[in-house]
Amino acid sequence: xxxxxxxxxxxxxxxxxxxxxxxxxxxxxxxxxxxxxxxxxxxxxxxxxxxxxxxxxxxxxxxxxxxxxxxxxxxxxxxxxxxxxxxxxxxxxxxxxxxxxxxxxxxxxxxxxxxxxxxxxxxxxxxxxxxxxxx
Amino acid sequence: xxxxxxxxxxxxxxxxxxxxxxxxxxxxxxxxxxxxxxxxxxxxxxxxxxxxxxxxxxxxxxxxxxxxxxxxxxxxxxxxxxxxxxxxxxxxxxxxxxxxxxxxxxxxxxxxxxxxxxxxxxxxxxxxxxxxxxx
DNA sequence: CTTGACTCCGTAGTATGGTACGGTCTTTAT
DNA sequence: ATAAAGACCGTACCATACTACGGAGTCAAG
Numbered sequence: 001x002x003x004x005x006x007x008x009x010x011x012x013x014x015x016x017x018x019x020x021x022x023x024x025x026x027x028x029x030x031x032x033x034x035x036x037x038x039x040x041x042x043x044x045x046x047x048x049x050x051x052x053x054x055x056x057x058x059x060x061x062x063x064x065x066x067x068x069x070x071x072x073x074x075x076x077x078x079x080x081x082x083x084x085x086x087x088x089x090x091x092x093x094x095x096x097x098x099x100x101x102x103x104x105x106x107x108x109x110x111x112x113x114x115x116x117x118x119x120x121x122x123x124x125x126x127x128x129x130x131x132x133x134x135x
Numbered sequence: 136x137x138x139x140x141x142x143x144x145x146x147x148x149x150x151x152x153x154x155x156x157x158x159x160x161x162x163x164x165x166x167x168x169x170x171x172x173x174x175x176x177x178x179x180x181x182x183x184x185x186x187x188x189x190x191x192x193x194x195x196x197x198x199x200x201x202x203x204x205x206x207x208x209x210x211x212x213x214x215x216x217x218x219x220x221x222x223x224x225x226x227x228x229x230x231x232x233x234x235x236x237x238x239x240x241x242x243x244x245x246x247x248x249x250x251x252x253x254x255x256x257x258x259x260x261x262x263x264x265x266x267x268x269x270x
Numbered sequence: 271c272t273t274g275a276c277t278c279c280g281t282a283g284t285a286t287g288g289t290a291c292g293g294t295c296t297t298t299a300t
Numbered sequence: 301a302t303a304a305a306g307a308c309c310g311t312a313c314c315a316t317a318c319t320a321c322g323g324a325g326t327c328a329a330g
Contacts, residue, residue, distance in 0.1 A: 007306060018289055037296055039307060055235050060195035063287070069239075072246060080250040087243045087250070094240045098233055100190050104204075105229045108222045111207060115215040115222070142276060153319055172326055173278060198317070
């Protein structure tokens, strides 16, 4: 108990076994301890971590960025100042994404109301909603 | 005037010329009219559309999904009902993304406060903040 | 009226993020 | 005790989204 095989972790996290081995090679998850047989033994936390990776990927973060985000933790090797600066940079990335998504949502909502017959649409509201933006 | 070369569009949209030709092949942007020489002539709207594609990509939408979003417009070929249904599905995707980003942001903010010396952090707040979630 | 920057096209190559294969060893359920 | 299911490994393959190449034609500034 308190230790899962790779297949269990994969099932719980909703990914394939090969994906977990891939993430291990890529340094996104720590190498777990092994049994004498060589089988990997994961703590339950591994599931949480893999689910996090999955979500972050859906949000447009690359594995490289995710690795960076995951490495943001307090340790003796990095200064707090350094962590703060990097975390703040990620926060601002995230805020930008939220802002753009909010605009897209408003545009789509406008489209649905137009479809309810409330407004005649001359141009594409999806494109209009994002006009005049700097990336 | 009112018509741009592919290079101009690329510059204004912040992508390469080859990317635009690629998007055209993939059906993400309409085929523009040509001069007798064969040169593409883009309306200024093309820039807006390409910038939209760029942003949507950053937010984790695939080109396939972006093509779908961009095809959501009122025309004689699709019923309003159909558009409404598809737009609402996209809206709910977007809301989910916003929700997850908001959680990530809160987690990172917590991390920065911890770094300001306010709280001692025992476990990783980034992972904790997303615990117990279903995708 | 030349010359350098830009366009055309098809095809090939690259980076990212997996996914599959296949042969061998381990675990587990009957 | 045995067989099916699952794990091990390296390597190869795949889809997505570009990016580069090369040879030829076009445009526009001096």
